[in-house]
Amino acid sequence: MPKVTIDGISIEVPEGTTILNAARMIGGEIVPPAMCYYSKLKTSGGYCRTCIVKVSKGSDKDPRPMPKPVASCRTVVMDGMEVENITSAEVLEARAGVVEFLLINHPLDCPVCDQAGECHLQDLAYEHGKEASRYEFKRREFEKTDIGDKVQLHMTRCILCYRCVKVADQLTDGRVHGVINRGDVAEISTYIQNAIDNDFSGNVIDVCPVGALTDKTFRFKSRVWYTKPVDAHRDCPHCTGKVRLWYKGDDVARVTARKDKYGEVEEWICNECRFDKKKTSDWVIEGPTHVDRHSVISANHYESIRALKASIERQKKSLPHGTKVGLGQGALDPNNPN
Amino acid sequence: MGKKLLLQHDHVPGIHTLQVYRDHGGYSALRKALSSMTPEQIVEEVKTSGLRGRGGAGFPTGMKWSFLAKPPGVPRYVVCNADESEPGTFKDRYLMERIPHLLIEGMILSSYALGANTSYIYIRGEYYYVANILEMAIAEAYAAGLLGKNILGSGFDCDLYVQIGAGAYICGEETALLESLEGKRGNPRIKPPFPAVAGLYGCPTVVNNVETIAAVVPIVNDGGAAYAAIGVGRSTGTKLISASGHINRPGVYEIELGVPVEEFIYSDEYCGGIRNGRRMKAVVAGGSSVPILPADLILKTSNGEPRLMTYESLADGGFASGTMLGSGGFIVMDEDTSIVKNLWNFTRFYHHESCGQCSPCREGTGWMEKILHKILDGHGTLSDVDLLWDIQAKIEGKTICPLGDAAAWPVASAIRHFRSEFEEYVKRGSSIRDVKHYFRLNNLPEPVA
Ligand SMILES: Cc1cc2nc3c(=O)[nH]c(=O)nc-3n(C[C@H](O)[C@H](O)[C@H](O)COP(=O)(O)O)c2cc1C
Ligand code: SF4
Ligand code: SF4
Ligand code: FES
Numbered sequence: 001m002p003k004v005t006i007d008g009i010s011i012e013v014p015e016g017t018t019i020l021n022a023a024r025m026i027g028g029e030i031v032p033p034a035m036c037y038y039s040k041l042k043t044s045g046g047y048c049r050t051c052i053v054k055v056s057k058g059s060d061k062d063p064r065p066m067p068k069p070v071a072s073c074r075t076v077v078m079d080g081m082e083v084e085n086i087t088s089a090e091v092l093e094a095r096a097g098v099v100e101f102l103l104i105n106h107p108l109d110c111p112v113c114d115q116a117g118e119c120h121l122q123d124l125a126y127e128h129g130k131e132a133s134r135y136e137f138k139r140r141e142f143e144k145t146d147i148g149d150k151v152q153l154h155m156t157r158c159i160l161c162y163r164c165v166k167v168a169d170q171l172t173d174g175r176v177h178g179v180i181n182r183g184d185v186a187e188i189s190t191y192i193q194n195a196i197d198n199d200f201s202g203n204v205i206d207v208c209p210v211g212a213l214t215d216k217t218f219r220f221k222s223r224v225w226y227t228k229p230v231d232a233h234r235d236c237p238h239c240t241g242k243v244r245l246w247y248k249g250d251d252v253a254r255v256t257a258r259k260d261k262y263g264e265v266e267e268w269i270c271n272e273c274r275f276d277k278k279k280t281s282d283w284v285i286e287g288p289t290h291v292d293r294h295s296v297i298s299a300n301h302y303e304s305i306r307a308l309k310a311s312i313e314r315q316k317k318s319l320p321h322g323t324k325v326g327l328g329q330g331a332l333d334p335n336n337p338n
Numbered sequence: 339m340g341k342k343l344l345l346q347h348d349h350v351p352g353i354h355t356l357q358v359y360r361d362h363g364g365y366s367a368l369r370k371a372l373s374s375m376t377p378e379q380i381v382e383e384v385k386t387s388g389l390r391g392r393g394g395a396g397f398p399t400g401m402k403w404s405f406l407a408k409p410p411g412v413p414r415y416v417v418c419n420a421d422e423s424e425p426g427t428f429k430d431r432y433l434m435e436r437i438p439h440l441l442i443e444g445m446i447l448s449s450y451a452l453g454a455n456t457s458y459i460y461i462r463g464e465y466y467y468v469a470n471i472l473e474m475a476i477a478e479a480y481a482a483g484l485l486g487k488n489i490l491g492s493g494f495d496c497d498l499y500v501q502i503g504a505g506a507y508i509c510g511e512e513t514a515l516l517e518s519l520e521g522k523r524g525n526p527r528i529k530p531p532f533p534a535v536a537g538l539y540g541c542p543t544v545v546n547n548v549e550t551i552a553a554v555v556p557i558v559n560d561g562g563a564a565y566a567a568i569g570v571g572r573s574t575g576t577k578l579i580s581a582s583g584h585i586n587r588p589g590v591y592e593i594e595l596g597v598p599v600e601e602f603i604y605s606d607e608y609c610g611g612i613r614n615g616r617r618m619k620a621v622v623a624g625g626s627s628v629p630i631l632p633a634d635l636i637l638k639t640s641n642g643e644p645r646l647m648t649y650e651s652l653a654d655g656g657f658a659s660g661t662m663l664g665s666g667g668f669i670v671m672d673e674d675t676s677i678v679k680n681l682w683n684f685t686r687f688y689h690h691e692s693c694g695q696c697s698p699c700r701e702g703t704g705w706m707e708k709i710l711h712k713i714l715d716g717h718g719t720l721s722d723v724d725l726l727w728d729i730q731a732k733i734e735g736k737t738i739c740p741l742g743d744a745a746a747w748p749v750a751s752a753i754r755h756f757r758s759e760f761e762e763y764v765k766r767g768s769s770i771r772d773v774k775h776y777f778r779l780n781n782l783p784e785p786v787a
Pocket of ligand 1 (some may be wrong): 390391392393394395396397399419420421422423424507508509510511512513545546547548550551739740741744
C-alpha cells in the first residue's frame with residue numbers, strides 16, 4: 001500500500017486512492033475543501049479547483065515536485081508522495097484566489113436563498129475567502145427556470161460544479177440535463193424543461209453545493225436553521241427509504257437524503273420519498289440527527305450554545321486583530337420568525 | 339534561400355491535384371514505406387529526425403509516438419489537429435489549401451507507423467472550404483488505391499475521415515478535440531489518462547498538428563538524419579511561420595529553424611521589414627498565447643546574443659526576458675500600436691473561448707477583459723494594473739487545460755514589459771474620456787488605438 005504524507009501526517013492507503021480521499025482518511029483540518037468532487041459520482045471533481053494542493057515530492061521513485069498545484073480530488077497518490085495543504089502559504093493564497101473567482105459572479109443573495117445555512121459556498125467563503133471583493137462590475141444573471149414541477153434552477157447561483165450533470169447521467173435514464181454555452185455564460189440546462197421526471201431526479205437538489213437547485217415544495221418555507229433534522233425510514237418500493245426529515249414545529253417541512261460529514265449523500269432517495277411523503281405517519285422515526293459541523297442547525301437544537309461560542313472564539317484567533325465576529329442578534333432564538 | 343521540405347512546390351499550378359502532386363514526387367514516401375519499411379522503422383526515423391510537435395507545445399513527436407499503448411485487440415487512432423484557431427496562426431490552412439495531398443500522405447504514413455486503420459482530420463468549422471479541398475483530394479486518393487483496403491497491394495488498410503468542428507478554439511486542445519470528435523461537448527478532459535493510453539473512444543490515440551504530420555513525408559523520403567541535419571541543436575528541420583502585422587510582406591514562410599529573428603523580420607526573403615519605414619515596437623512570436631516581447635528583447639537575448647528562430651533561443655531568459663516559438667504565429671507591431679488595446683483584444687478572445695469548466699479560467703478571463711476595457715475607456719486606476727497582475731497569477735497553472743495559461747501569459751508579459759503604457763492610460767484618463775465623449779456627441783467613428 002502506498003504511503004503518503006500530507007502536511008506532515010503519514011498514512012498508508014489502498015492503491016488508486018486520491019490525495020483528497022487520503023486526507024479524508026486522516027481527517028481534521030488538513031482535508032482540502034471540495035466543491036465539485038462527490039465520492040458517489042463517477043468522474044466528478046477537477047472543475048472547481050478549491051481542493052488544489054502542492055505536491056512537494058512526487059514519490060520515492062521520482063521525488064521531483066510537481067511543477068504546478070494539482071487538484072487533490074483527481075490526483076492519485078504514489079508511494080512516498082509528500083503533499084502540502086494548509087502548511088503551504090502558496091496553496092492557501094491560490095485557494096483564496098479560487099474562492100474569489102467563485103464569488104465574483106455569485107449574487108450573494110443568501111438572505112433570500114433557501115440553501116443559506118447549509119451552503120458549501122458560504123462555508124468556503126467564511127473559511128478561505130477575503131472579507132471584501134475586488135470585483136466591481138455587473139454580475140452575471142440568468143432567469144430562474146423550473147426543472148419539472150418540483151425543482152427550481154436558479155442558474156445565477158450556480159458554480160458549474162457539474163455534480164447535477166453527473167447525477168442526471170449516472171442515476172436517471174435518458175440524458176436530458178447538461179451544460180450549454182461556454183465560458184462564463186455556460187449554463188445548466190434541461191433539454192425540454194420539464195423532461196426530468198425520473199424517479200431519482202430529486203437528488204440533483206441534494207448534490208448541489210449552493211442554492212442553484214432547490215426543492216420547490218420547501219421554497220421559502222423556513223430558514224434551514226429553524227428546522228430540526230430527524231432520521232427516519234419507510235418501506236419504499238423504489239429506494240432504501242432511509243431519509244432525513246426536517247421538522248418545522250410538528251410539520252415535516254422537507255425530506256432529504258442523509259448526508260455525511262462532507263455533505264455527501266449517503267444513499268440516494270427517490271422522488272416519492274422526497275416530495276410526496278410529508279406526514280409523520282408516513283415514516284418510522286429513528287431519532288434526532290447529529291449534524292457533524294459547527295453549524296447553527298446543530299447548535300439550535302442539539303449542541304450547547306457554549307460549544308458554538310467556543311468555536312467562534314477559536315476562529316477569531318485566526319483573524320486579524322480587532323475583527324468582529326459573532327452571531328447576529330436573535331440568530332439563536334428559536335422563536336425568531338425569520 | 340533556406341531549404342524547403344514542405345512548401346517547395348506550393349506555387350506549382352494544380353499541385354492540389356493528385357496528378358501534379360505525383361509528378362512532383364508525391365506519394366513516393368508512401369510507396370517507399372509500404373514496400374521497404376516496417377512501422378517500427380518509421381517510428382525510429384521520426385525519433386532520429388528530432389521532429390517536435392508544431393501545434394504549439396513542441397513535444398518530441400518520436401517520443402509521443404513511442405508512448406502509444408498497444409494492447410492487443412484494441413484499435414488505435416491517429417488524429418490530425420487542424421483546428422488552427424490561435425490568433426496569428428494560419429500556416430496549416432495554407433498547407434492544406436495548397437498541397438492537401440501532403441497532409442494525406444503524412445496521415446497514411448503515420449497511420450501505418452502507429453498501426454491505425456481509421457484516422458481523422460479534425461478541422462475548424464470556419465475552414466469549411468478547406469475541408470472541401472481535403473475531401474476532393476481524399477476521394478482522388480481512394481480512387482487511386484492510396485486509401486481504403488490493401489493500400490498499394492501492401493495489405494495495409496486505412497480509412498481517412500474529415501470532421502468539421504463547430505467553431506470553438508478550445509476544440510484545438512487535444513482532449514477537447516477528442517470529445518468533440520466523439521460527438522460530445524468540447525470540454526478538455528482531466529488528465530491522466532493521456533490520449534496515448536485512453537484517447538478517442540477510450541482507445542490509444544495520437545493527436546498531431548497538420549504540419550507535424552506533413553513533416554513525416556520528407557522524413558520518410560530522405561531519412562531522419564537528413565531532417566536532423568537542418569536546424570540548430572534540438573530545433574531540427576523546417577518550420578512554417580505565419581507572419582502578420584505591420585510588416586511589408588505578411589504571409590506563410592517555411593524557414594530553416596535557426597534563422598536569426600532579425601533576418602526573419604528585415605530580410606526581403608521573409609517579412610521585408612516594418613511597413614511605412616516605422617520602427618518596430620513589439621513582437622508576439624508564437625501565436626497570441628506566448629509572451630509579448632519588446633523590440634530589443636526579440637532581436638537579442640538579455641545577455642546580448644542575437645535571438646534565433648528556434649525553440650531554445652526564443653525561450654532564452656525564461657518568461658522574464660524570453661518567449662516561445664509556439665505555433666509559429668509571428669505578429670509584428672510597429673511604434674504606433676497600443677499594447678493595452680492589443681492586450682484587451684487578446685483577452686477578449688480568451689474570455690470568449692474559455693469552455694467554462696474550471697473556476698479560475700471561467701471567471702478570471704472575463705474579469706481581466708472588463709478591467710482592460712475600463713483602463714482603455716479612461717476609467718482605470720493604478721491599482722487596476724496590480725489587480726490584473728494578481729488575477730493572471732491566480733489563473734496560471736491552476737486550470738484543467740493550458741487555455742488558462744494562454745490567457746494569463748499575454749497579460750503578465752504586457753505588464754512586465756510595458757507597464758508604463760498602462761500607467762499612461764490611467765494618467766490620461768480624463769482626456770480619454772473627453773475625447774470619447776466628443777466623438778460620441780458628434781456621431782464620429784472613434785479613433786483607433
Ligand atoms: C486552447 C488550446 C488550443 C489549441 N489549439 C491547437 C490547434 O489549433 N492546433 C494544434 O495543432 N494544436 C493545438 N493545441 C495543442 C494541442 O493540444 C496538442 O498539443 C497538439 O495538437 C499536439 O500536436 P503536436 O505534438 O503535433 O504539436 C491547442 C492547445 C490548447 C491548450
Ligand atoms: S446547478 Fe448546482 S449542482 Fe448543478 S452545476 Fe450548478 S452548482 Fe453544481
Ligand atoms: S482552463 Fe479554461 S478552457 Fe481549459 S478547461 Fe479550464 S475553463 Fe476550460
Ligand atoms: S473538488 Fe477537486 S477540483 Fe473541485
